[in-house]
Amino acid sequence: MLGGLLALVLLAVGVAYALSELPAHAPLAIASDSATVAHGRRVAQTRGCTECHGANLGGRVLVDDPMFGRLTPPNLTAGAGGRGAQLTPADWERAVRHGLRGDGTSLLVMPAQEYNGISDEDMAALVAYARSVAPVNNGVPAPRLGPLARVLFAAGQLPAAPAELVNQRAPHRASVPVAATPEYGEYLATSCTGCHTTRFSGGPMNGPPGGLPAANITPDSATRIGRWSETEFIHALRTGRRPNGSMIGSTQMPIPMTRQMSDTELQAIYRHLRTLPPRSTAVDSGRVALTARRAV
Secondary structure (H helix, E strand, O other), X not given: OHHHHHHHHHHHHHOOOXXXXXXXXXXXXXXXXXXXXXXXHHHHXXXXXXXXXXXXXXXXXXXXXXXXXXEOOOOOOOOOOXXXXXXXXXXXXXXXXXXXXXXXXXXXXXXXXXXXOOOHHHHHHHHHHHHHOOOOOOOOOOOEEOHHHHHHHHOOXXXXXXXXXXXXXXOOOOOOOOOOOHHHHHHHHHHHHHHHOOOXXXXXXXXXXXXXXXXXXXXXXXXXXXXXXXXXXXXXXXXXXXXXXXXXXOOOOOHHHHOOOOHHHHHHHHHHHOOOOOOOOOOOOOOOOOOOOOOO
């Protein structure tokens, strides 16, 4: 009975959004010049696209566990087993910004809540880059939620249906000024919220049990990160080493992604984080609270 109820919950969420609910926007203008493609490559690398879909966007199996399930970001190229040849600009926008398939049902686990505010300029460049990538012949198995993931989802501790977390009617910005400012940092730091939470106060991470909790990255003086200087922060995200020389776990922190960010981008993120109020690690949207704070 419990399995049946959970299946019904998943089905209800899967069809919770219809395409007719999305606001009307002008179609994305996709250029193919080298500058746009190069910009799109940086967006893919610094926003985590290549972390999940692979450096060649050919898709891969991230998690395959009988109890938790199988997480398989798909092949986004035009090769055999890929989806690139079928995806229109509107399909890309629905998936990235809204977490929706072409038929209006929610994608599984795609973190669209982190990309809902991506600018038109960055979105169009990302599509241009994906279209330029050499075809990869790689069929990726379909994702599935195992019994443990279904229980976590039903308890609100696993955001398996991203369309539920997205403001579907949020306006889109044409572009965002690139500068070492807290405003630009706020724009970029949405990619941090999937692990560090929307409060940036850390806590248990969404995923299979047993993983280390994400760190509190607010200016809380009780955490080591709260006391890091801008230079120390940039060095850590560039090298994967804390100021004391110890290594940051690469399975938790996407150093291959952050090391490709420019000084301007890392400065902007740091300066945004410093504008936040100090917070202790606590319950955040749908997560179990830690009994003790853990610093990075």
